[in-house]
Amino acid sequence: MRTETPILIHLEDYRPSDYLIDTVDIDVRLHPRETRIISTLALRPNPAGRPHAPLVLDGDELALLGLTLDGSPLDSAAYSATPAALTVHEPPRRPFALRIETRIDPTANTKLMGLYRSSGVYCTQCEADGFRWITYFLDRPDVMSVYTTRIEAEEDEAPILLGNGNPKESGPAGPGRHYAVWHDPHPKPAYLFALVGGRLDRVSREVTTMDGRAVSIAVYVEPGKADRADYALEAIARSMRWDETAFGRAYDLDVFNVVAVSDFNMGAMENKGLNIFNDKYVLASPDTATDADYAAIERIIAHEYFHNWSGNRVTCRDWFQLCLKEGLTVFRDQEFSSDMRSRAVHRIGEVRTLRARQFPEDAGPLAHPVRPRAYAEINNFYTATVYEKGAEIVRMLRTLIGAAAFRAGMDRYFADNDGRAATVEDFLAAFATETGRDLSGFARWYERPGTPVVTIEGHHDASARTYRLRFRQRLPGAEDSPPLVIPIALGLVGGRGPIAAACERVVGGVFVLDRPADEIVFTDVDERPVPSLFREFSAPVRVEMVLSDTERLTLLAHDNDSFNRWQAAQSIAMRLIVQRTKADAPLAEDAGSDAQAFVEALSTFLDAEALSDPAFAALVLGLPSEGDVANEIGVDIDPDAIHRARRTLRRHIGRGLRKRLEALHAALADQAEAAFSSDAASAGRRALQNATLDLIKAADEERGTELAVAQFTDATNMTDRLAALSALATIPGEAREAALQAFASRYADEPLVLDKWFGIQALIPENDTIARIRELQDHPAFAMTNPNRVRALIGTFSTANPTQFARSDGAGFKLVADAIRTIDGTNPQLAARLLTAFGSWRMLEFERRSQATATLGEIAATPGLSRDVADILTRTLA
Ligand code: PHE
Numbered sequence: 001m002r003t004e005t006p007i008l009i010h011l012e013d014y015r016p017s018d019y020l021i022d023t024v025d026i027d028v029r030l031h032p033r034e035t036r037i038i039s040t041l042a043l044r045p046n047p048a049g050r051p052h053a054p055l056v057l058d059g060d061e062l063a064l065l066g067l068t069l070d071g072s073p074l075d076s077a078a079y080s081a082t083p084a085a086l087t088v089h090e091p092p093r094r095p096f097a098l099r100i101e102t103r104i105d106p107t108a109n110t111k112l113m114g115l116y117r118s119s120g121v122y123c124t125q126c127e128a129d130g131f132r133w134i135t136y137f138l139d140r141p142d143v144m145s146v147y148t149t150r151i152e153a154e155e156d157e158a159p160i161l162l163g164n165g166n167p168k169e170s171g172p173a174g175p176g177r178h179y180a181v182w183h184d185p186h187p188k189p190a191y192l193f194a195l196v197g198g199r200l201d202r203v204s205r206e207v208t209t210m211d212g213r214a215v216s217i218a219v220y221v222e223p224g225k226a227d228r229a230d231y232a233l234e235a236i237a238r239s240m241r242w243d244e245t246a247f248g249r250a251y252d253l254d255v256f257n258v259v260a261v262s263d264f265n266m267g268a269m270e271n272k273g274l275n276i277f278n279d280k281y282v283l284a285s286p287d288t289a290t291d292a293d294y295a296a297i298e299r300i301i302a303h304e305y306f307h308n309w310s311g312n313r314v315t316c317r318d319w320f321q322l323c324l325k326e327g328l329t330v331f332r333d334q335e336f337s338s339d340m341r342s343r344a345v346h347r348i349g350e351v352r353t354l355r356a357r358q359f360p361e362d363a364g365p366l367a368h369p370v371r372p373r374a375y376a377e378i379n380n381f382y383t384a385t386v387y388e389k390g391a392e393i394v395r396m397l398r399t400l401i402g403a404a405a406f407r408a409g410m411d412r413y414f415a416d417n418d419g420r421a422a423t424v425e426d427f428l429a430a431f432a433t434e435t436g437r438d439l440s441g442f443a444r445w446y447e448r449p450g451t452p453v454v455t456i457e458g459h460h461d462a463s464a465r466t467y468r469l470r471f472r473q474r475l476p477g478a479e480d481s482p483p484l485v486i487p488i489a490l491g492l493v494g495g496r497g498p499i500a501a502a503c504e505r506v507v508g509g510v511f512v513l514d515r516p517a518d519e520i521v522f523t524d525v526d527e528r529p530v531p532s533l534f535r536e537f538s539a540p541v542r543v544e545m546v547l548s549d550t551e552r553l554t555l556l557a558h559d560n561d562s563f564n565r566w567q568a569a570q571s572i573a574m575r576l577i578v579q580r581t582k583a584d585a586p587l588a589e590d591a592g593s594d595a596q597a598f599v600e601a602l603s604t605f606l607d608a609e610a611l612s613d614p615a616f617a618a619l620v621l622g623l624p625s626e627g628d629v630a631n632e633i634g635v636d637i638d639p640d641a642i643h644r645a646r647r648t649l650r651r652h653i654g655r656g657l658r659k660r661l662e663a664l665h666a667a668l669a670d671q672a673e674a675a676f677s678s679d680a681a682s683a684g685r686r687a688l689q690n691a692t693l694d695l696i697k698a699a700d701e702e703r704g705t706e707l708a709v710a711q712f713t714d715a716t717n718m719t720d721r722l723a724a725l726s727a728l729a730t731i732p733g734e735a736r737e738a739a740l741q742a743f744a745s746r747y748a749d750e751p752l753v754l755d756k757w758f759g760i761q762a763l764i765p766e767n768d769t770i771a772r773i774r775e776l777q778d779h780p781a782f783a784m785t786n787p788n789r790v791r792a793l794i795g796t797f798s799t800a801n802p803t804q805f806a807r808s809d810g811a812g813f814k815l816v817a818d819a820i821r822t823i824d825g826t827n828p829q830l831a832a833r834l835l836t837a838f839g840s841w842r843m844l845e846f847e848r849r850s851q852a853t854a855t856l857g858e859i860a861a862t863p864g865l866s867r868d869v870a871d872i873l874t875r876t877l878a
């Protein structure tokens, strides 16, 4: 690896730009290999900047073709141009216009940053610093300008031309050519710039905002796929309505366009008025999309739309403030999805993601604060910590101050910062002003990496009829740091349900732990209660409290907090798996007697509730994943032992519930509607049916195969078909290979569906999987240049197949390392993202850990690594 220390950018070095750009007129002449860009910038010195400073515009691999200042060419001594910067040494001390001409090759752009082509469609990606791949600019989010974009192209090649803002004019531009002009009246940073040119089909409709503005909303997709765009279109309309009701935010342009492209590094991008999406998060039909896909599309459409206020109208001063838009917008999309679907079910899903992705990140070498203090490569900071933990901080803030004050604070934040590039301090100030509270202690959540641990002890005094709870908090590795402000939503539960007990420290069901240790006392508590703590997962912490299975089963049966009911079942299952992992007894010796009470409780639960809330029941039946178990154990991980332990427990549960599972599976199959509906209720029934299938298979592979084959053949939607295929995929033999074959030929022309097929095979926990994956890399539908393909095959393998990825012979690591090295040559961002799968290598047992070190060393020895990969590698090995 390059040995020079990476150049770090520090938050404390922030200073305002020396120049501002009021308007940008950008003229883009699209051409597959030689796209010309003429950009005219209205510049002026920034009163807050340094006087007499040179003007340094950012570039990346750019070539300057022409430059004028106020219409006159510049003397060659007056400026210097490199691929990375255009410097005007002594610019005027008054407003002036710079006209810059550059030329780029969109076809050669495999990094998918700046202007590139995806299946022939021209599109852009400018966050975080992609605009500098298009033209020289002050490419920083606190420089905000009004943009006018003129796009010109061959009419044949690009009949559709889209830009930010509102369409202004369009027409012919010489033989076979045409143009369109777009104007965006809202000042914005360059990272929100976008344009699209190509052959696309469109679905659209009109909506009217709460303040009476008629808006035309549209979704553009690959020709022939318009019938798969309706769900996304309706999701836009729902998002717009919801932001008006929930936050009083209306849309502010005449058009809102979403374009789906098939090569995209991330999920989607919130460019002003022109969101560009990974087509995975747009295209949906019952035959090609699962219920999870529908939910993800709805959520991401909403997320990008909500950025129009949290991100665009109020943007970030610098990239250290990324959580200001991302954490807040994730919080907003979570609330939206909860309102559209089941709140409890959705919350459980969020927490599972947080624990699966953010907790390990926070416990490993890539840990960083929600607001980082330094970075070498900003693209590596679009992390679970910034997004998911960032959202948890906003959620805690609401819990602390209450929903009404939160809403008022949000109104103030938007009002005070509209049109500005803001900071986390600006955000907190809005709530502090609104409530009169000092939020400086709470602000520590943004600064401290690591998952806090809260230890709790409970004591019931029967004669005094009191129940005492003692709390202690600590931040592993930073024991001396000042305490965090931790909202703990809690209550007491008894054998017949929640207990009403008084405690003056608990306000609105919430106790705030803001000291290293504290205790609270409930009075009038007759029976010995079970505490229900961190209801709805009120803070992103690990909880240490010794509860017996009996106490946990009380919560599962009687708590009125759905999250904690689910948590109770998970905790018992976790204990049972961890115990088996440590004992690692062969299947035959495990009689499962310790699981008996759990199985009985599940059985009672299913009888009472399975059919009234199937989505919730499916979650209760789902055991912690192998990754969850590894994170719980934390050291000397042997993924094979975890895999065996989990499989054994699943078998016990499957056998113990066998009759009920069969009955439920049949009942749910009967209930399936003739006409597919993607709504949460129907999805919930499918989820439970497929959870029962999975447990039946765990109990009896033959019966499981029989049911799965039938379901695979008869399925009328992708959810059921894919669940059947997944069930079959872990049973070696004819049935599996036949089903995989059938699926591949049925969907031979559907790349997004084949991604599911790649993923299922990447997950097979067998030794042959490495060879299978190497073969699949040569499949005609696979391409190392397409991020979705790579994530489906290599990403799924590295993040969700622990027994094969972390094989003790190192073959799994090597497979992924080979892919990373290949991909780094074309798409560094994607390569760096794959590399984060090695983030938990220190948890592994000695042999596997040694293999990981060796593999990371081999990657490090590769000449010419990108900054993206080098940055992750340095931190992973540090
Ligand atoms: N800002 C995008 C979001 O909505 C994510 C993104 C970041 C997309 C960088 C592309 C590049 O979260």
Ligand code: ZN
Pocket: 303, 307, 325, 326, 329
């Ligand atoms: Zn976002």
